[in-house]
Amino acid sequence: GESVGLHLPTLSVQEGDNSIINCAYSNSASDYFIWYKQESGKGPQFIIDIRSNMDKRQGQRVTVLLNKTVKHLSLQIAATQPGDSAVYFCAETKAAGNKLTFGGGTRVLVKP
Amino acid sequence: GAVVSQHPSRVICKSGTSVKIECRSLDFQATTMFWYRQFPKKSLMLMATSNEGSKATYEQGVEKDKFLINHASLTLSTLTVTSAHPEDSSFYICSASRETYNEQFFGPGTRLTVL
Numbered sequence: 001g002e003s004v005g006l007h008l009p010t011l012s013v014q015e016g017d018n019s020i021i022n023c024a025y026s027n028s029a030s031d032y033f034i035w036y037k038q039e040s041g042k043g044p045q046f047i048i049d050i051r052s053n054m055d056k057r058q059g060q061r062v063t064v065l066l067n068k069t070v071k072h073l074s075l076q077i078a079a080t081q082p083g084d085s086a087v088y089f090c091a092e093t094k095a096a097g098n099k100l101t102f103g104g105g106t107r108v109l110v111k112p
Numbered sequence: 113g114a115v116v117s118q119h120p121s122r123v124i125c126k127s128g129t130s131v132k133i134e135c136r137s138l139d140f141q142a143t144t145m146f147w148y149r150q151f152p153k154k155s156l157m158l159m160a161t162s163n164e165g166s167k168a169t170y171e172q173g174v175e176k177d178k179f180l181i182n183h184a185s186l187t188l189s190t191l192t193v194t195s196a197h198p199e200d201s202s203f204y205i206c207s208a209s210r211e212t213y214n215e216q217f218f219g220p221g222t223r224l225t226v227l
Contacts, residue, residue: 034215036218041203041221041223042220042221043116043118043205043207043218043219043220043221044156044205044218045218046215046217046218089155089156098209098216099146099158099161100158101158102155102156102157103155104154104155105154105155
């Protein structure tokens with residue numbers, strides 16, 4: 001079936017540097033995408049979302065980019081901090097229904 | 113706002129017993145709740161979708177007689193793992209969404225260990 005996938009399972013980044021997490025999706029019918037952060041032993045925490053009629057959306061220290069042509073989604077974290085260490089998941093859904101399909105996850109390790 | 117709680121946070125049970133996990137939306141009415149299962153270092157896998165007052169819709173491969181879901185009110189859904197076995201040990205996470213919104217608000221998860 002169609003799925004959402006990630007290129008890198010683990011990303012090590014120096015504190016203060018920018019992080020980029022990538023995600024490839026294959027369901028061209030998806031029109032709503034979300035990034036979640038999950039810390040160990042906790043549930044996913046919403047970070048930022050984007051709809052398919054946009055190609056970029058910014059939040060506080062985070063930016064999500066959507067390239068529908070190549071079905072690619074990325075999350076950029078500016079000035080990565082130790083508290084950003086976690087597993088990050090992308091997820092996709094259609095507007096008509098809200099069943100989410102999660103990607104495989106990327107672990108971000110922030111080195112002091 | 114939009115807080116979802118789960119109870120218990122951790123449970124250890126003997127093989128063959130049944131375990132009930134509660135998912136509550138604390139400050140909003142959730143017409144739809146979702147149950148996910150997550151194995152260590154893996155992604156979340158949707159088990160079922162439940163709408164208040166109706167039967168849950170299970171994903172392919174999920175045994176509905178094994179994982180009983182009840183969504184009796186707009187703020188409470190329960191997942192009962194019946195006759196649990198060690199392979200049912202996992203992290204179970206629920207989420208809730210308001211009607212017409214896509215955003216799901218996730219609970220903190222329940223760690224189930226079956227001995």
